[in-house]
Amino acid sequence: MIERKLESELEAHLGAKEISLIVGPRQAGKTTLMKFLEGKLKVRGERTVFFNLDIEGDRRHFSSQEEFLEKVRLEIGNQKGYVFIDEIQRKENAGLFLKGLYDRGLPYKFVVSGSGSLELKEKIKESLVGRKRIFELDTITFEEFVNFKTDYKYRDKLDDFFKVERNKTMYLLKEYLSYGGYPRIVLSETHNEKLSVIEEIFSSYIDKDIKEFIRSRRVNVYADLVRLMSVRLGSLTNLSELSSILGVSLPTLKSYLWYAEKTFIIRKVSPFYKNRTKELTRSPIYYFVDIGLRNFGTGKFGRLIHPEDLAMPFQNLVFNILREKIKRSGAQIHFWRTKDGAEVDFVLLTGEGVVPVEVKVQEFKKPKVTRSLRIFIKKYNPSRALVVSLTSIKPITVHNTQVFFISVFDLLGFSPDQLLYG
Secondary structure, three states: OOOOOHHHHHHHHOOOOOEEEEEOOOOOOHHHHHHHHHHHHHHOOOOEEEEEOOOHHHHHHHOOHHHHHHHHHHHHOOOOEEEEEEOHHHOOOHHHHHHHHHOOOOOEEEEEEEOOHHHHHHHHHHHOOOOEEEEEOOOOOHHHHHHHHOOOOOOOOHHHHHHHOHHHHHHHHHHHHHHOOOHHHHHOOOHHHHHHHHHHHHHHHHHHHHHHHHOOOOHHHHHHHHHHHHHOOOOOOOHHHHHHHHOOOHHHHHHHHHHHHHOOOEEEEOEOOOOOOOEOOOOOEEEEOOHHHHHHHHOOOOOOOOHHHHHHHHHHHHHHHHHHHHOOOOOEEEEEEEOOOOEEEEEEEEOOEEEEEEEOOOOOOOOOOOHHHHHHHHHHOOOEEEEEEOOOEEEEEEOOEEEEEEEHHHHHHOOHHHHHHO
């Protein structure tokens, strides 16, 4: 099993009465993680029962709360026990169903997962206020990937590994940027095996999730949208242009993008601005939850041959790391662009100010600050700015702003406070 950082958080929450609600992309490892937790509970002598709503034999027990509880009592009795429910989004009115179970004051702890957040974060959100805690499980992170690939020998000293094993580190980085982090792909050994897996993951996502959600025969248009977004990774999104290319109405396009977000394919980043006349204020940009799926959409899955092929996957990786770092800090992540072409890849917005972040997939020998970053610094006077690349060098000062040149490997070791406040 590939160790997941979320495991310890989930295990700690098993003692809470709240429903533990695990959401994330299809085939990100939710079922495996739940089975692992169930196995730990069984070793401790706890009573457990596991349901998977993708399995017809399990699904038939969900026709009513009473019928479901009859099955639970049959398996673990009326005493304390743990009830695991996988793929809850298959259940109609799942939120009300879980709310009714929770409000009965049963002696059971519920651990529930779903591949999409359509049910879990929208309808269930209203029903389960104060009754659940959401845990988001993405595909394998770069840190989890490196630990797995090095047999967990350096789990407590990855910083040292990155410094000492430079060649191995760069090899692993390129492999991750090429193939992404779906567990089955990480575990597959050959390129052809990995390609077969990503094709199956994408077709399964379209057939099992999207056909059900959009209830339309035009799922091929939705698939084309995902491919188009993969080519336009990190670019401004012109909705009118996209709707014209795909041959769908603007409302339909907006709903498709919404579905892609809520099923953990892409994530939207909105612009940062203070001056409406000079800075872009409306068009968002999108990044992919999994870099490998993005590469599959461009036709370059596992085939990042040229140096320029690495630029956007690397920027996507930095976005994913930044997002993970700030998710419980209250900070926000934006981008900045002006109408005359100046741009900063990311702007971290905190209650105390902003931290601009530039991303460059290169090895710096000496400090170099782009014209765009200088413009941003002069305009907003942040106390610090970050340039994330493949190497770290000494910081410099630009207009009273300290500009730190750090490697993506340094970034992995940053705490939220280090990232946001120094």
